[in-house]
Amino acid sequence: MTIRVVVADDQELVRGGFAMILGAQPDIEVVAEAGDGAEAVEAVRRHAPDVVLLDIRMPRMDGIEAARTVCAETACKAIMLTTFDQDDYVYEALHAGASGFLLKDVRRADLVHAVRVVVAGDSLLAPSVARRLVADCTRRGASAAGVDARLGVLTARERETLVLLGRGLSNAEIAAALVVSEHTVKSHVSNVLSKLGLRDRIQAVICAYETGLIAPGVPDGTPSREGV
Template sequence: MTVSVVVADDQELVRSGFAMILDAQPDLTVVAEAGDGAEAVEAVRLHRPDVLLLDIRMPRMDGIEAARAVCAETTTKVIMLTTFDQDDYVYDALYAGASGFLLKDVRRDDLVHAVRVVAAGDSLLAPAVTRRLIDDTVRRRPVPAPAPVGLDALTQRERETLVLLGRGLSNAEIAAELVVSEHTVKTHVSNVLMKLDLRDRVQAVIAAYESGLLRPGTR
């Protein structure tokens, strides 16, 4: 099965470079490129790709607005491209429906892996990147009062799983922390998402912070 991709970035060299890398894979095909957010939305409406690789900062329509439109109208999965030390909008992108993030200096193999992972329906929560992005974005906002996200519905082990999800840990890392099998972790993760009515692991990160279970800087 071939995964279709739209690449959107206002820097032509970056955009074409990503497109060439993805198009070189036998299971990936770039169906369109876009130079701004408005073009990205139109390309998605036209081609209905599996994945949209989307820069956060673009002219006419920024990546946040474009992601919001794409996620509201289609089933296309969105991966945001970001420069960690410049972008303040990661939290907004999470709410817009993005399934993951890549730094713009991402390695070739990691780019390809990310597209495949997100296309398969998973969220891209690389611990080293996501923890820093979430911490930085939440730290820039006033600390909210704990939000009523339905934690009472969770068992103690499910709460522990939510905390570890919020820290950006993978299933294997959570299994090691809790001393259980990865299969058990998958069950806990599914229960957390279902009970809290969360779309994916990205929203679980938000819930962990907004519930008060985690604070900026938590490791």
């Protein structure tokens, strides 16, 4: 399967560099480049790519608004491109539906890996961005009065799965922690996302902190090993 990608950045050299790296891969095709958010949205509508890379700061329409439009209208996954001094945009962009963040100084191998990861249905954050996300969740809405009532739709095992998602564990790691198969974990993850109306694993991380299921700096306990 060929992964179709749109690259959007108002800096031509940056945009061209990313497009060149991705286009050199046998399983990736860069179908369009865009110099601003409005062009990116139009390119996604026209070419129906699997992934769009969006610089956060672009003229006419910024990357966050472009991600919001793309994620609302299509199944295309959005990866945000940022620099260290732009971490304030993390929370808003992820709520817009972005599947992850990459720093602009990303290594070429990590850039290629990131595109493949989000197409496979996972999400990603650079470590420094992940730390900022947790801080933002704490400041902007984590429940101080206990676990949010919206989690009442989850079974006990689905709650445990959400805790482990919130801690950033992969399906294999969750399976080991719960002593179940990866197939069972995939089912639990799918149920969690569906019941809570979440787009992907990153939104599950946000939800785990916002609802008070996990409190930064406070041990969240070890999942029980009863049931499946």
